[in-house]
Amino acid sequence: MLTPSQVEDYAQRAAAAFDDLELDILTDIARRIAKADYMTEGAQWQAERAKAMGASRQHMAERMERLMATAAPRVAVIFAQAMLDAEEQDNRFYRAAGQPEPEGIGTSAVAQQIVQSGYRRTMNTLYNLTQTRALMNNHNLPVAVQEQLGRMLDKGHMDVATGAFSYDQIVRRGIKELAAEGVDAITYPSGHTDKLETVVLRAMRTGINQTATDISQHNANTMNVDIMELSAHGGARTGDGGQDFTNHSWWQGKLVSLSGQPGYLTLKDIGLGDVRGFAGANCRHNWHPYWPGISKPAYTQAMLDDYNAPKFPYNGQMLTEEQADRRQRALERQIRRWKREYVLAKETDQPDLQSHAAGRLAAARGRLNDFLQQTGRHKQQLRETVPGFGRSEASSAVWAARR
Template sequence: MLPPSYLDQMPDAFVQLWQQVEDAILQDVARRIGKMDAVTPTANWQLWRYQQTEAVRNDVVKLLAKYTGKSETAIRKLLLQAATEAMEREDAIYYHYDMEPPPFEENAALNNLLDAGARQTCGTWQNLTATTANTVTGAFERTLDAAWLKVGTGAFDYKTAVKQAVDSLADDMPMVTYPSGHKDSIEVAARRAVLTGVNQTTGKLQVARMEEMGCEFVETTAHGGARPSHAEWQGRRFHRGGAVDYKGRHYPDFEAATGYGTGAGLCGWNCRHTFFAVFPELGDPPQWTQEQLQELNARNIEYNGKKYTAYEISQMQRARERNVRRWKKRYLAEDAAGLDTTDSAVRLKAARQSLSDFTKATGGRVDSARVSVPKFGRSEGSKASAQARKAELPEAKSTRGSGGASGQNGKTVRKVLGKVDTTNTKQVDALKNSFCSGYAKSDVEHMMVITKDGEVHYMTDNNPRGVDCSYLGGKLKGSYNIHTHPPKTTQYSFSTDADIPGAFADGTAVMEAVDYKYRYRFVVPENITFEQWEAVCEEVREERNAVMESRGYGFDDYEENIQHVIIDETCRRLGLKCYHREKRT
């Protein structure tokens, strides 16, 4: 059996190999989008678009050809290492029962299974990457068209349209298409393909070894936080080949009860459970097996006043590591397109600091391989750090922003508008509605705060992307506050890098925001920490394309709905009913 910690780190080398491909494609696409403002209104737009699309397609095909052989070698190496690790752990159980399993490396049948698993995994990966050229060029074409339409209608200038196009692809560009039609990034697809291949192959090896050793009974592992369908069978014993009653105990059928062999069952999609051999007539499995499982589930690491398992802490760290990579990728994409990279530099600095603070608090260490991005070296890092120092963001706890609180501040205005009876719903709603109708279409952000005792404060920095409310200090705790998102910077929902962290940090009770099209509301939950929120939110970001598809959204719906869906899905997975968005009338 393979522990979750092994499965978590095992695909890293393969993923890093294909991150190079993903990042190279992204920067090539960004460079081409950056040239869009050189296309004059009299130029043949369709011809230029066709030429750029074909150039992207050719570049992708060449890049894939370069990495195909490397990927097969990497997959076979990872599978051999995982199989050896799994069989050593499995055979130790047989030794405990005084049995002598034949050496794995000398067992032809088991090695044939390993080879078949490697061929299947390599084939699956080749089929996925065979779709990359079409998937990338399709996304590139649609993004070009959307940017051109924004400029053509006069809604946005070239600079804004190009930046929005580059940033959206840096965060979300799909690069592979599954047979179901679902699209994903290469990074996510690579990790999933290898994990699936390893889980399926090692599971088959374990079952084959059980048949070889005459073992009919298995026990599944257990861990805290298991999904409900898995909690039903975790930590229990089963019989392979049908349910039986044996020595006064009932053993359900292994495959029927656990769903082993299916995507939704044991060793399936994102499953951290595994299983191991037991012999009821020979006594309990080795004590070290149970001790090892208990150690995996021990809540012995403290963070922000709560206890977590080592696996939970590792996942919280992984979310922060991915965030560092996210802002490095965006920085490089914007730089390739000739855009201002200040915002990305500031966000990168904040992401690095968050990761550093977390590892110090939990006794971990930063894995440099997990935060590295090809072509983001010492020179790029120094340049980004210098930019960040020149344009420090206000602290997240005191900031609201439509996609980040960056931008040039103008004249700061702060007013106390008086007091309101917070129990008078009609009066309070009239105040909120008046604020919305007065400022929803403004080109800069405005904010109104109603404190717990009814003080009404208004503020603006005349900044198109943020407003600083830090001067209110403790008055923000338990407050209701609402701010605007200007038409050119709105994400049609809250920002997850300024609004929501800020609301958690300053103790806001209810946060609203409004733009020209929507009004949205977030009741800050009291029963979870921001770290718990962010960990789940990062999972949703990784699966955003699949979540969008499951909700019936297409590519054309992406810009208007992606941020809304990320927040709504995060709430759903956490069992929260604290977020709502509605169209303005």
């Protein structure tokens, strides 16, 4: 098994392999917005637009092909580390109960196949994302990005034609929009669009957790273990609020029988295999073996109740773990936003906007530091990282903010 925090940590590390792609696409769009001749009229504008769109599409196709070749080995290493960690966590429960340990991943052909299958499933999700063909009527990454660039170019052209904005204002607005919103990755038939950062992290979180869950279940079946204890964490989703598999806070921390023994939850109760249930999309819950009468429960009812109790002081209020986590991630997103804006402004030679982003970045960092100091929570450096914003950029941003 993996703990919820381990699932998140491994997912963040694996998703970081795709951060370069996001910044590369953002930079490419920003450059094309900055180079566009918005004063061109009629058919000439359509030719200008088509040229920019075609060049962008070719650049993106080449970049994505290189990325998948370089990211796959990095993600494979992280996947292997996560599964070895999950195996060791399970083995601790076997040892604590005085039970023999199952055959390890290193020698079990079946366990190796489970890991490889989980890895391929996860990477195929992201590989399909980068293809030009539509899957289930969705617009995938190349099409979604083209639509995003087209909208920004057309809006800029219209605003210049009507005299509503100057060229510089349009470029600044485009850079700020890109930095704030990120790259469009999937557009669904409903019109809803998921961002690249969201899609990649969701795929990694789901893939890693599901594979660890499968390994634990395989070991349990091999060792004739029938009862599994579900993990628990603060801020678990509540679904429809009823006692069913969509309400993760209802079944977390409880015991489930793989065979459906009376007196325990069943696999149907927790929704194993359903995207909304246990080990479904974005779920961080896992499980470990449990022997009634021998094992000590990992959770008491008091512990489960405490997960949803307000216990983080912030600005005169007490936040639950879910509220505190949501607030911290919002502050971290702001830091990434201003870092992206700083990098994009630098790439498109917008010194004023670059200085503005540096000032906003300093303020965002101050807000996060204040939050961490008040709540006693820890800094998550990986969540603040933006490719292209290294020590040199950080130093320059500090001086710009001071000025």
